[in-house]
Structure formats: C-alpha cells, structure tokens
Amino acid sequence: MKEIIFLNGRFLNYPQAKVSVLDPGFLYGFGLFETMRAKRGRIIYLNAHLSRIKASCVLLGLAFPYSPEKTKKIIGQAIDRSGLADAYVRLTLWKQEQGAGVCVMVKRYRPYPQDKYKKGIKITVSSLRQAEGSSLARIKSANRLLFELSYLEARKKGFDGSLILNNRGYVSESSRSNIFFVKDGQIFTPALSCGCLDGITRRGVFTLAEKDKIKVNHGKFTLDDFYAADEVFLSNSLAGIMPVAYIDKTMIGDGRCGKITQQFITRYNSLLK
Numbered sequence: 621m622k623e624i625i626f627l628n629g630r631f632l633n634y635p636q637a638k639v640s641v642l643d644p645g646f647l648y649g650f651g652l653f654e655t656m657r658a659k660r661g662r663i664i665y666l667n668a669h670l671s672r673i674k675a676s677c678v679l680l681g682l683a684f685p686y687s688p689e690k691t692k693k694i695i696g697q698a699i700d701r702s703g704l705a706d707a708y709v710r711l712t713l714w715k716q717e718q719g720a721g722v723c724v725m726v727k728r729y730r731p732y733p734q735d736k737y738k739k740g741i742k743i744t745v746s747s748l749r750q751a752e753g754s755s756l757a758r759i760k761s762a763n764r765l766l767f768e769l770s771y772l773e774a775r776k777k778g779f780d781g782s783l784i785l786n787n788r789g790y791v792s793e794s795s796r797s798n799i800f801f802v803k804d805g806q807i808f809t810p811a812l813s814c815g816c817l818d819g820i821t822r823r824g825v826f827t828l829a830e831k832d833k834i835k836v837n838h839g840k841f842t843l844d845d846f847y848a849a850d851e852v853f854l855s856n857s858l859a860g861i862m863p864v865a866y867i868d869k870t871m872i873g874d875g876r877c878g879k880i881t882q883q884f885i886t887r888y889n890s891l892l893k
Contacts, residue, residue: 645714
C-alpha cells in the first residue's frame with residue numbers, strides 16, 4: 621500500500637511529482653479541485669464530482685484535457701496502484717503556462733475519531749466573511765485562503781472548525797463543509813445565494829431526506845436560528861455527516877449527536893459499504 625500521484629499523463633511516486641513555479645495555478649491559485657473518498661475502490665457520487673469540475677472549468681475558461689470516461693479510468697488506476705482500501709482522492713486541475721495541468725493524488729484516508737460522530741464537534745464563528753452571491757463561492761477553487769484562515773483561526777481557539785457568515789450576516793457554510801440545522805423534524809440549510817459551495821454531499825443529503833420524507837428548507841438564516849436548533853450537522857465528501865455539539869459557548873440541543881443527524885450518518889455509511 622502506498623501513496624500515488626498521477627501528474628500530466630504519468631503515474632509517479634510523491635517525491636517525483638513537480639510542477640512549474642511559473643504556472644498561474646501556482647502563482648495565483650488559478651485552478652479547481654475535488655476531494656473524494658474511495659472505499660474499496662468505489663467513490664460515492666463520482667459522476668457528480670466530475671460534472672461539477674467540468675462546469676467550473678467553463679466558468680474559469682479552463683479546458684479539461686480528458687473526457688469523463690478517461691478521467692474515471694485514471695482515478696480508478698491510481699486507486700488500484702495504491703492498494704488502499706480506504707483512500708483520500710484529490711483531483712486537481714490548474715492553469716499552466718500553456719493549457720491545463722491535471723493531478724490525481726491518492727493517499728491513506730485518516731478518519732475522524734468515532735467519538736466525534738457520537739458526541740459532536742465544536743465550531744466557532746469566524747471573523748472572516750464570505751461574499752454573498754459570488755459565483756466564485758459556488759466552485760471548488762484552488763484559492764482557499766478564506767477557508768484555510770478561518771480553519772486555522774478556529775484551531776488556535778481550540779475548536780474543530782468554524783462557521784462562516786456572509787457580508788450581510790447570514791450563515792454561509794463551515795470552513796470545510798456545508799452546514800445544516802434541524803428544527804421540529806425539518807432540515808434547514810443556507811441557500812446558494814448566501815455564498816456557500818454547491819457541495820456534492822450537500823446534494824446527497826437532499827436525496828436522502830427526500831427518501832425519508834424529511835422536508836428540506838433553503839434560505840437565509842442567522843446565528844440565532846442555529847443557536848435555537850434541535851440539531852446542527854456538517855457535510856462533506858471526506859467526513860460524510862458530522863454532528864455539531866457546540867457553536868462557541870452555545871450548546872446545540874442536548875450537546876450530542878441528534879436523532880435525525882444519526883439517521884443521516886447511518887444512511888451515508890451504508891452508501892460507503
């Protein structure tokens with residue numbers, strides 16, 4: 621079992637992988653990426669990940685050099701070469717001096733401690749703000765400074781992550797995830813117009829909720845809405861569904877993973893299996 625890199629047409633070991641410092645992707649963060657989890661060689665929502673990065677390429681004027689079928693084949697080969705049963709997979713596309721570069725990175729997935737899924741995590745409100753209505757907020761851009769600084773700020777304060785508001789004071793998303801709250805048996809989440817990423821696992825939550833006949837409400841929500849929630853949870857492609865026990869000093873519900881959140885954790889884990 622080993623970590624594998626596919627870089628611009630070649631499979632390499634990590635020390636061999638190099639890109640030009642003159643690439644706009646390096647100089648300006650001019651690029652896109654998708655992070656995925658491969659369980660026994662299978663990636664949940666792979667088609668959705670590839671569709672999103674292709675659509676984002678149109679917005680940025682980047683030409684994706686491979687077809688979806690070839691990209692799937694490359695990702696599959698990289699996973700097979702790694703020999704990892706549970707893997708972190710990252711697909712990166714960036715602007716080079718000429719054309720676009722492609723990298724597929726496969727390494728061991730290191731899961732969150734199981735007690736986080738039972739007890740929930742603690743997040744804090746970031747001092748940084750997202751731009752409401754920004755079209756760039758909806759893509760998985762390689763320029764992640766807002767989110768990285770928000771995450772580092774949270775970690776320095778002893779929290780697991782952050783909650784980011786937009787410039788009008790409405791909740792947008794978390795530093796590494798989309799965010800939801802549960803109230804009276806219904807699910808609520810910020811609308812895309814609030815400046816949040818159109819997350820792949822976010823969409824998966826909508827599908828699971830529809831199957832379980834749970835109403836999902838999209839809108840503009842304040843911190844007070846989240847403080848008063850019965851449950852709060854995050855979603856992303858690596859952690860899956862993660863309960864939130866505290867936002868700053870405010871305990872959410874009874875301070876543990878709630879019933880509906882647990883239901884979604886179970887359903888998502890069944891997809892992995």
